[in-house]
Amino acid sequence: MSYKSCKYIQGGIAFRHDAVSLCNKLCGTKRYEKFNIPYKENFYDKFIEVREEAIENCKKGILPHDGCLSCPYVEEKDWDEDTRFREIEITHWVHCNCSCCYCAMLPETKGKMTRFRTNSPFVVLLPVIKRMLKEDRIHPNAFFSVTGGELTMLKEFPSIMKLLLNQKNTSYGFCLQTNGMKYESLLSKAIEKDRRTSIVISIDAGSRDLFKLIKKRDTYNDVLKNLKHYLKDAQNCGNADRIVAKYIIVPNVNDKKEEIDSWIKTCKKIGIKTLQPSIEFCSQVVNPGTFKEKQGELYEYMKEQIKSNGFDMITYDFLENIVKNRSFDITIKSRD
Ligand SMILES: C[S@@+](CC[C@H](N)C(=O)[O-])C[C@H]1O[C@@H](n2cnc3c(N)ncnc32)[C@H](O)[C@@H]1O
Ligand code: SF4
Numbered sequence: 190m191s192y193k194s195c196k197y198i199q200g201g202i203a204f205r206h207d208a209v210s211l212c213n214k215l216c217g218t219k220r221y222e223k224f225n226i227p228y229k230e231n232f233y234d235k236f237i238e239v240r241e242e243a244i245e246n247c248k249k250g251i252l253p254h255d256g257c258l259s260c261p262y263v264e265e266k267d268w269d270e271d272t273r274f275r276e277i278e279i280t281h282w283v284h285c286n287c288s289c290c291y292c293a294m295l296p297e298t299k300g301k302m303t304r305f306r307t308n309s310p311f312v313v314l315l316p317v318i319k320r321m322l323k324e325d326r327i328h329p330n331a332f333f334s335v336t337g338g339e340l341t342m343l344k345e346f347p348s349i350m351k352l353l354l355n356q357k358n359t360s361y362g363f364c365l366q367t368n369g370m371k372y373e374s375l376l377s378k379a380i381e382k383d384r385r386t387s388i389v390i391s392i393d394a395g396s397r398d399l400f401k402l403i404k405k406r407d408t409y410n411d412v413l414k415n416l417k418h419y420l421k422d423a424q425n426c427g428n429a430d431r432i433v434a435k436y437i438i439v440p441n442v443n444d445k446k447e448e449i450d451s452w453i454k455t456c457k458k459i460g461i462k463t464l465q466p467s468i469e470f471c472s473q474v475v476n477p478g479t480f481k482e483k484q485g486e487l488y489e490y491m492k493e494q495i496k497s498n499g500f501d502m503i504t505y506d507f508l509e510n511i512v513k514n515r516s517f518d519i520t521i522k523s524r525d
Protein backbone atom coordinates (compact mmCIF):
# COMPACT_ATOMS: atom_id res chain seq x y z
CA MET A 190 0.00 0.00 0.00
CA SER A 191 1.43 3.34 -1.09
CA TYR A 192 1.19 6.31 1.25
CA LYS A 193 3.18 9.31 2.52
CA SER A 194 5.32 8.68 5.57
CA CYS A 195 8.96 8.79 6.66
CA LYS A 196 11.40 6.10 7.74
CA TYR A 197 11.30 7.42 11.31
CA ILE A 198 7.52 7.17 11.62
CA GLN A 199 7.71 3.68 10.13
CA GLY A 200 10.67 2.37 12.11
CA GLY A 201 12.31 4.95 14.33
CA ILE A 202 12.79 5.37 18.04
CA ALA A 203 15.09 7.94 19.61
CA PHE A 204 15.95 7.71 23.28
CA ARG A 205 17.01 11.30 23.92
CA HIS A 206 18.13 12.79 27.21
CA ASP A 207 14.76 14.42 27.90
CA ALA A 208 12.23 12.21 26.13
CA VAL A 209 11.65 9.33 23.75
CA SER A 210 10.80 10.55 20.31
CA LEU A 211 9.72 9.16 17.00
CA CYS A 212 10.62 12.10 14.83
CA ASN A 213 14.28 11.39 15.35
CA LYS A 214 16.30 13.38 12.86
CA LEU A 215 17.29 16.97 12.45
CA CYS A 216 14.74 18.09 9.95
CA GLY A 217 14.46 21.79 10.57
CA THR A 218 10.90 21.40 11.78
CA LYS A 219 9.39 21.56 15.20
CA ARG A 220 9.02 18.10 16.68
CA TYR A 221 5.48 17.01 17.18
CA GLU A 222 4.73 17.03 20.91
CA LYS A 223 2.90 13.75 20.78
CA PHE A 224 6.17 12.24 19.65
CA ASN A 225 8.07 13.47 22.69
CA ILE A 226 7.19 11.04 25.43
CA PRO A 227 8.83 12.06 28.75
CA TYR A 228 10.56 9.43 30.85
CA LYS A 229 7.72 8.62 33.19
CA GLU A 230 6.14 5.34 34.14
CA ASN A 231 5.06 3.27 31.11
CA PHE A 232 6.77 5.66 28.68
CA TYR A 233 7.60 2.82 26.32
CA ASP A 234 3.99 1.54 26.16
CA LYS A 235 2.80 5.10 25.55
CA PHE A 236 5.35 5.46 22.76
CA ILE A 237 4.16 2.24 21.07
CA GLU A 238 0.57 3.51 21.17
CA VAL A 239 1.45 6.90 19.71
CA ARG A 240 3.54 5.31 17.00
CA GLU A 241 0.83 2.85 15.94
CA GLU A 242 -1.65 5.70 15.73
CA ALA A 243 0.80 7.75 13.63
CA ILE A 244 1.30 4.90 11.15
CA GLU A 245 -2.46 4.32 10.86
CA ASN A 246 -2.98 8.06 10.25
CA CYS A 247 -0.32 8.12 7.53
CA LYS A 248 -2.14 5.26 5.82
CA LYS A 249 -5.25 7.51 5.80
CA GLY A 250 -3.23 10.37 4.31
CA ILE A 251 -2.84 12.32 7.57
CA LEU A 252 0.74 13.22 8.37
CA PRO A 253 1.51 13.75 12.08
CA HIS A 254 2.06 17.50 11.91
CA ASP A 255 2.44 20.49 9.60
CA GLY A 256 6.23 20.33 9.78
CA CYS A 257 6.15 16.95 8.04
CA LEU A 258 4.72 18.60 4.92
CA SER A 259 7.99 20.41 4.26
CA CYS A 260 10.27 17.75 5.73
CA PRO A 261 12.83 16.26 3.34
CA TYR A 262 12.32 12.84 4.92
CA VAL A 263 8.72 12.44 3.72
CA GLU A 264 8.31 9.94 0.89
CA GLU A 265 5.35 8.41 -0.87
CA LYS A 266 5.93 4.71 -1.47
CA ASP A 267 4.91 1.16 -0.60
CA TRP A 268 6.08 0.98 3.01
CA ASP A 269 7.05 -2.40 4.40
CA GLU A 270 4.37 -3.97 6.58
CA ASP A 271 7.17 -4.98 8.97
CA THR A 272 7.34 -1.99 11.31
CA ARG A 273 9.94 -3.33 13.71
CA PHE A 274 12.47 -0.68 14.74
CA ARG A 275 15.23 -0.12 12.20
CA GLU A 276 16.49 3.35 13.16
CA ILE A 277 17.33 3.47 16.84
CA GLU A 278 18.98 6.46 18.44
CA ILE A 279 20.58 5.96 21.84
CA THR A 280 21.39 9.34 23.29
CA HIS A 281 19.65 9.37 26.65
CA TRP A 282 22.46 10.94 28.72
CA VAL A 283 24.49 14.15 28.56
CA HIS A 284 27.49 13.61 30.83
CA CYS A 285 30.91 13.88 29.30
CA ASN A 286 34.59 14.05 30.27
CA CYS A 287 35.11 17.02 27.97
CA SER A 288 33.59 20.43 27.33
CA CYS A 289 33.65 21.36 23.65
CA CYS A 290 32.86 25.02 23.01
CA TYR A 291 30.33 24.01 20.34
CA CYS A 292 28.65 21.08 22.09
CA ALA A 293 25.01 20.62 21.15
CA MET A 294 24.40 19.61 24.78
CA LEU A 295 25.69 22.91 26.21
CA PRO A 296 22.22 24.23 27.01
CA GLU A 297 21.84 21.16 29.22
CA THR A 298 25.35 20.71 30.66
CA LYS A 299 26.29 24.43 30.88
CA GLY A 300 29.78 23.22 29.99
CA LYS A 301 30.25 21.15 33.15
CA MET A 302 32.26 17.99 32.68
CA THR A 303 31.20 14.61 34.05
CA ARG A 304 27.80 15.85 35.01
CA PHE A 305 25.92 12.77 36.12
CA ARG A 306 22.26 13.54 36.00
CA THR A 307 20.04 12.40 38.78
CA ASN A 308 17.96 10.58 36.23
CA SER A 309 14.75 8.88 37.14
CA PRO A 310 15.16 5.08 36.96
CA PHE A 311 13.06 5.12 33.78
CA VAL A 312 15.99 6.55 31.84
CA VAL A 313 17.99 3.40 32.41
CA LEU A 314 17.68 1.84 28.99
CA LEU A 315 18.97 -1.68 29.42
CA PRO A 316 15.63 -3.11 30.64
CA VAL A 317 13.81 -1.38 27.79
CA ILE A 318 16.17 -2.80 25.19
CA LYS A 319 15.85 -6.25 26.75
CA ARG A 320 12.09 -5.94 26.47
CA MET A 321 12.27 -4.76 22.85
CA LEU A 322 14.41 -7.81 22.00
CA LYS A 323 12.13 -10.20 23.89
CA GLU A 324 9.09 -8.84 22.07
CA ASP A 325 10.95 -9.06 18.72
CA ARG A 326 10.54 -5.31 18.11
CA ILE A 327 14.05 -4.74 16.76
CA HIS A 328 14.61 -5.49 13.09
CA PRO A 329 17.54 -7.92 12.55
CA ASN A 330 19.27 -5.33 10.35
CA ALA A 331 18.55 -2.35 12.57
CA PHE A 332 20.87 0.64 12.65
CA PHE A 333 21.78 2.27 15.97
CA SER A 334 23.16 5.80 16.36
CA VAL A 335 24.89 6.09 19.70
CA THR A 336 25.78 9.68 20.52
CA GLY A 337 25.18 11.33 23.91
CA GLY A 338 27.00 12.76 25.96
CA GLU A 339 30.09 10.66 25.78
CA LEU A 340 29.48 6.94 25.37
CA THR A 341 32.59 5.92 27.33
CA MET A 342 31.07 7.81 30.28
CA LEU A 343 27.75 5.97 30.20
CA LYS A 344 27.70 3.30 32.89
CA GLU A 345 25.26 1.03 31.11
CA PHE A 346 26.98 1.35 27.71
CA PRO A 347 29.02 -1.92 28.02
CA SER A 348 25.92 -3.92 29.05
CA ILE A 349 23.82 -2.49 26.22
CA MET A 350 26.54 -3.09 23.60
CA LYS A 351 27.30 -6.63 24.77
CA LEU A 352 23.62 -7.49 24.73
CA LEU A 353 23.18 -6.18 21.18
CA LEU A 354 26.39 -7.67 19.82
CA ASN A 355 25.53 -11.11 21.21
CA GLN A 356 22.11 -11.37 19.56
CA LYS A 357 21.94 -14.37 17.22
CA ASN A 358 20.78 -14.06 13.58
CA THR A 359 21.14 -10.30 13.53
CA SER A 360 23.51 -7.87 11.90
CA TYR A 361 23.19 -4.52 13.59
CA GLY A 362 24.97 -1.45 12.23
CA PHE A 363 26.14 1.32 14.56
CA CYS A 364 27.23 4.92 14.23
CA LEU A 365 29.37 5.28 17.33
CA GLN A 366 30.30 8.88 18.10
CA THR A 367 32.96 9.30 20.74
CA ASN A 368 35.43 12.02 21.67
CA GLY A 369 38.17 9.37 21.60
CA MET A 370 39.63 10.30 24.98
CA LYS A 371 39.04 6.82 26.40
CA TYR A 372 39.59 3.64 24.38
CA GLU A 373 36.63 1.20 24.42
CA SER A 374 37.23 -2.26 22.94
CA LEU A 375 33.50 -2.87 22.39
CA LEU A 376 33.57 -0.27 19.62
CA SER A 377 36.11 -2.37 17.73
CA LYS A 378 33.95 -5.47 18.30
CA ALA A 379 31.04 -3.68 16.64
CA ILE A 380 33.24 -2.72 13.67
CA GLU A 381 34.10 -6.40 13.16
CA LYS A 382 30.47 -7.43 12.96
CA ASP A 383 28.87 -5.15 10.38
CA ARG A 384 30.36 -3.10 7.52
CA ARG A 385 27.88 -0.29 8.17
CA THR A 386 29.36 0.38 11.59
CA SER A 387 31.61 3.40 12.00
CA ILE A 388 33.49 5.04 14.84
CA VAL A 389 33.44 8.82 14.46
CA ILE A 390 35.83 11.05 16.38
CA SER A 391 35.73 14.85 16.10
CA ILE A 392 39.28 16.18 16.34
CA ASP A 393 38.39 19.71 15.11
CA ALA A 394 42.00 20.87 15.22
CA GLY A 395 45.39 20.22 13.72
CA SER A 396 47.34 21.18 16.79
CA ARG A 397 47.41 20.46 20.49
CA ASP A 398 46.89 24.10 21.46
CA LEU A 399 43.81 24.64 19.36
CA PHE A 400 42.41 21.28 20.48
CA LYS A 401 42.80 22.36 24.11
CA LEU A 402 41.12 25.67 23.42
CA ILE A 403 38.11 23.96 21.84
CA LYS A 404 37.74 21.00 24.18
CA LYS A 405 39.04 22.42 27.48
CA ARG A 406 41.10 19.25 27.87
CA ASP A 407 44.74 18.72 26.98
CA THR A 408 44.14 15.28 25.49
CA TYR A 409 45.05 15.78 21.81
CA ASN A 410 47.80 13.15 21.96
CA ASP A 411 45.57 10.62 23.77
CA VAL A 412 42.90 11.02 21.11
CA LEU A 413 45.44 10.43 18.32
CA LYS A 414 46.77 7.39 20.18
CA ASN A 415 43.27 5.93 20.57
CA LEU A 416 42.47 6.67 16.93
CA LYS A 417 45.52 4.61 15.96
CA HIS A 418 44.36 1.82 18.27
CA TYR A 419 40.88 1.73 16.67
CA LEU A 420 42.51 1.83 13.24
CA LYS A 421 44.70 -1.14 14.03
CA ASP A 422 41.71 -3.12 15.34
CA ALA A 423 39.70 -2.23 12.24
CA GLN A 424 42.56 -3.09 9.87
CA ASN A 425 42.55 -6.63 11.28
CA CYS A 426 39.03 -7.15 9.94
CA GLY A 427 39.46 -5.13 6.71
CA ASN A 428 37.29 -2.24 7.91
CA ALA A 429 39.90 0.50 8.45
CA ASP A 430 37.85 2.88 6.31
CA ARG A 431 35.10 2.77 8.96
CA ILE A 432 37.18 4.79 11.40
CA VAL A 433 36.28 8.42 10.73
CA ALA A 434 37.96 11.64 11.84
CA LYS A 435 35.80 14.75 11.82
CA TYR A 436 36.41 18.51 11.82
CA ILE A 437 33.60 20.88 12.84
CA ILE A 438 34.24 24.42 11.63
CA VAL A 439 33.40 26.85 14.43
CA PRO A 440 33.41 30.54 13.43
CA ASN A 441 36.28 32.54 14.96
CA VAL A 442 37.67 29.44 16.67
CA ASN A 443 39.13 26.96 14.17
CA ASP A 444 38.22 28.64 10.86
CA LYS A 445 41.69 28.90 9.32
CA LYS A 446 42.80 27.03 6.21
CA GLU A 447 46.18 26.30 7.86
CA GLU A 448 44.45 24.45 10.72
CA ILE A 449 42.43 22.39 8.29
CA ASP A 450 45.60 21.57 6.32
CA SER A 451 47.34 20.57 9.51
CA TRP A 452 44.40 18.34 10.56
CA ILE A 453 44.50 16.62 7.17
CA LYS A 454 48.27 16.13 7.44
CA THR A 455 47.93 14.59 10.89
CA CYS A 456 45.15 12.25 9.79
CA LYS A 457 47.29 11.13 6.84
CA LYS A 458 50.24 10.51 9.13
CA ILE A 459 48.33 8.23 11.47
CA GLY A 460 46.72 6.36 8.58
CA ILE A 461 43.06 7.48 8.73
CA LYS A 462 41.25 6.66 5.49
CA THR A 463 37.94 8.47 5.95
CA LEU A 464 37.29 12.08 6.90
CA GLN A 465 34.11 13.98 7.66
CA PRO A 466 33.89 17.74 7.13
CA SER A 467 31.28 19.53 9.22
CA ILE A 468 30.24 22.93 10.45
CA GLU A 469 28.76 24.08 13.75
CA PHE A 470 25.06 23.80 13.02
CA CYS A 471 23.29 23.89 16.37
CA SER A 472 22.29 27.52 16.14
CA GLN A 473 21.44 27.78 19.84
CA VAL A 474 25.04 27.10 20.81
CA VAL A 475 27.51 29.31 18.95
CA ASN A 476 25.94 30.42 15.75
CA PRO A 477 22.78 32.38 16.47
CA GLY A 478 20.86 31.16 13.48
CA THR A 479 22.76 32.99 10.79
CA PHE A 480 24.74 31.06 8.26
CA LYS A 481 28.26 32.47 8.00
CA GLU A 482 29.61 32.71 4.42
CA LYS A 483 33.05 31.74 5.68
CA GLN A 484 31.79 28.42 7.08
CA GLY A 485 30.45 27.53 3.64
CA GLU A 486 33.67 28.52 1.88
CA LEU A 487 35.80 26.57 4.34
CA TYR A 488 33.48 23.58 4.16
CA GLU A 489 33.97 23.47 0.38
CA TYR A 490 37.73 23.98 0.84
CA MET A 491 37.84 21.07 3.29
CA LYS A 492 35.97 18.82 0.86
CA GLU A 493 38.41 19.66 -1.95
CA GLN A 494 41.42 18.97 0.29
CA ILE A 495 39.96 15.69 1.53
CA LYS A 496 39.40 14.51 -2.05
CA SER A 497 42.71 15.73 -3.45
CA ASN A 498 44.58 14.01 -0.61
CA GLY A 499 42.96 10.71 -1.56
CA PHE A 500 40.73 10.20 1.52
CA ASP A 501 37.24 8.73 1.47
CA MET A 502 34.68 11.25 2.68
CA ILE A 503 31.36 11.08 4.47
CA THR A 504 29.04 14.07 4.88
CA TYR A 505 25.65 14.72 6.43
CA ASP A 506 23.11 15.06 3.62
CA PHE A 507 21.36 17.96 5.37
CA LEU A 508 24.66 19.85 5.67
CA GLU A 509 25.10 19.85 1.92
CA ASN A 510 21.75 21.64 1.71
CA ILE A 511 22.61 24.12 4.46
CA VAL A 512 25.75 25.10 2.56
CA LYS A 513 24.04 25.13 -0.83
CA ASN A 514 21.13 27.24 0.42
CA ARG A 515 23.25 29.36 2.83
CA SER A 516 20.65 28.80 5.51
CA PHE A 517 20.30 26.56 8.55
CA ASP A 518 16.66 25.97 7.67
CA ILE A 519 16.89 22.63 5.95
CA THR A 520 13.22 22.56 5.08
CA ILE A 521 14.19 24.64 2.05
CA LYS A 522 16.05 21.61 0.76
CA SER A 523 16.36 21.52 -2.99
CA ARG A 524 15.58 17.90 -3.79
CA ASP A 525 17.71 17.73 -6.93
C1 LIG B 1 26.81 15.69 20.99
S1 LIG B 1 28.14 14.72 20.33
C2 LIG B 1 28.20 13.37 21.41
C3 LIG B 1 29.18 12.28 21.02
C4 LIG B 1 30.60 12.43 21.47
N1 LIG B 1 30.72 12.94 22.77
C5 LIG B 1 31.38 13.24 20.47
O1 LIG B 1 31.66 14.40 20.77
O2 LIG B 1 31.68 12.73 19.42
C6 LIG B 1 27.46 13.97 18.87
C7 LIG B 1 28.07 14.46 17.59
O3 LIG B 1 27.61 15.76 17.34
C8 LIG B 1 28.69 16.59 16.96
N2 LIG B 1 28.34 17.93 17.43
C9 LIG B 1 28.19 18.33 18.72
N3 LIG B 1 27.83 19.62 18.76
C10 LIG B 1 27.75 20.06 17.47
C11 LIG B 1 27.42 21.31 16.89
N4 LIG B 1 27.11 22.36 17.63
N5 LIG B 1 27.43 21.40 15.53
C12 LIG B 1 27.78 20.34 14.77
N6 LIG B 1 28.09 19.12 15.27
C13 LIG B 1 28.07 18.98 16.62
C14 LIG B 1 29.90 15.96 17.65
O4 LIG B 1 31.10 16.21 16.97
C15 LIG B 1 29.59 14.48 17.59
O5 LIG B 1 30.08 13.91 16.39
S1 SF4 C 1 9.13 16.01 10.70
FE1 SF4 C 1 10.16 14.69 9.19
S2 SF4 C 1 11.34 13.17 10.32
FE2 SF4 C 1 9.86 14.12 11.73
S3 SF4 C 1 8.10 12.75 11.69
FE3 SF4 C 1 7.72 14.36 10.20
S4 SF4 C 1 8.48 13.52 8.26
FE4 SF4 C 1 9.35 12.27 9.88
Ligand code: SF4
Binds near residue numbers: 291337
Ligand atom coordinates in the same frame (compact mmCIF):
# COMPACT_ATOMS: atom_id res chain seq x y z
S1 SF4 D 1 32.86 15.39 23.53
FE1 SF4 D 1 30.82 15.32 22.61
S2 SF4 D 1 29.38 15.40 24.31
FE2 SF4 D 1 31.39 15.96 25.12
S3 SF4 D 1 31.40 18.17 25.06
FE3 SF4 D 1 32.31 17.48 23.13
S4 SF4 D 1 30.61 17.33 21.64
FE4 SF4 D 1 29.73 17.49 23.72
